[in-house]
Each structure stands twice: as structure tokens, then as C-alpha cells.
Amino acid sequence: MSGTQNKKIFFQIVFSPWLDVAALAAWGMMMLKYWLTGKLYLLIHPNYFWLVVMAGLAFLALSALKAKEIIRQNRQGVKITQLANNEHLSMFPPGFGSGLLLVTALLGLLITPQVFSSQTALERGVTDVIISPRLQRQSFRARTRPEERSLIDWVRTLSVYPEPETYRGQKVKVQGFVIHPPSLPEQYLIIARFIVTCCAADAYPVGLPVKLPQSRTAYPADTWLEIEGQMGVEVLADKRQLVIEASSLKPIPKPPNPYDY
Secondary structure (H helix, E strand, O other): OOHHHHHHHHHHHHHHHHHHHHHHHHHHHHHHHHHHHHHHHHOOOOOHHHHHHHHHHHHHHHHHHHHHHHHHHHHHHOOHHHHHOOOOOOOOOOHHHHHHHHHHHHHHHOOOOOOOOOOHHOOOOOOOOOOOOOOOOOOOOOOOOOOOOOHHHHHHHHHOOOOHHHHHOOOEEEEEEOOOOOOOOOOEEEEEEOOOOHHHHEEEEEEEEOOOOOHHOOOOOOOOEEEEEEEEEEEEEEEEEEEEEEEEEEEEEOOOOOOOO
């Protein structure tokens, strides 16, 4: 048996199995870390949190079982010739797949997921989904006071009853992040939120135009605001639209969970 082959088999005996253990453990820890720190809200819908938690615990359990099996085999003694006879052809060196998984998990542990920005909203077409056809329609609740509706409540209400004049003069108090669409005049911005239906990959923005008492340059893009005022109707982009006529704009911290569902 050549020296190169001996080194390869030694790697398979000593290093590669423990690389599998490390990869499984790292993925389990990454999933549980995202759950415990609340970062999982930035990645998937809360309805699926239990799947991530179960998968994380399963990976940790598998890594423990794998480690126990490796220790058992080492105590019994593993013959190099037996591994050589069981060796199979592979395009990649031993441990390549496990190493790649381990590096990916370590990057996930070190890098914090980022919240989608206003630029992402523009790229995904916020001006086309101010009232999104993808938004799940919900029945209108007449007993809900207008000033108690969230931004998503307003958009859902408009998806059922889209006539803007219905809401003229109603009080409004909503929170969201600022978008500066180039198609709107300088006195307007859009207050928006991202909605997640399954995971961050399918997140889409919804929002409402806001008429400001001054130029929108005073409110940079991606700033989170709490806006109070009343509803009005304006013609924007050759279309009658419901707009928030703002009387108060207050900067607020970015919420721990910036998405809606």
C-alpha cells in the first residue's frame, strides 16, 4: 500500500468522521441560536419555528450518536486494510462535503441575518404592490377604530374595499420604514413593511403613500417612523390613491421583528 493511500485512509479513520460530527453539531447550534436570539424572525414565518427547533435538536443528537460510534470503533480497533477494501471512488477528497457544511454553519453562527432595506423593496416593486394582490384578504371589521389599525390592517382593508373616498378623514396611526420611490413627488414618501408568507425568500413589501408637511429629505430611506394623521385622497401616477396626510412623524427604533405575516 503506497504512502499516499495510507495518508488518505488515515484521514478517513481519524479526521473525516470527526468532521461529520462537527458539521452536525454546528448546524444544530446555529439553528437553536437563531431561535433563542430571536433572529429566526428574520428568516422564516413563526409557524415553522418548531421545525427549525426540532431539526436543531435532531442534528445535535445525531452528532452525539456519531461521536459515540467513532469512540466505540476506535476502542475496538479499526484495521486500515478493511477501510481500503471498502474504499469507493469519489470526485472530491474525503471530508469535502462535511467540511463545506461545517464552514457554512460557522458563517451562519458568525454573521447576523440582515433586515431587508428600502432598496430591496424598490427592487421587488413596492410601487406596484401598495395594495398587493398576494396579500391574504381578510374580512373588514367595522368595530375596529381606524387609529388602531396597523399598516398591514389598512392595506388588508383596502384590498377588500379599495374605494379611497370611503376612508377620507379617518384618523391613522401606523409604523413602518421609509421608502423614497423616484416616481413620487418630493413631498411624498411610502411607509412600508415586509410581509413573510413562508420564509425571507418570498417576502414582499406593502405600504401606503404619505403626504408630508415638508420635503421627504428630512426622513432618510430605511428610517423607522410612527406616523399620525388622517386619510386623504390624491392623484398619484395618474391614479386616485388613499394617502396618509401626516400631522406627526416620530422616528422610532427598528423593532426586533420588523416583518409582518
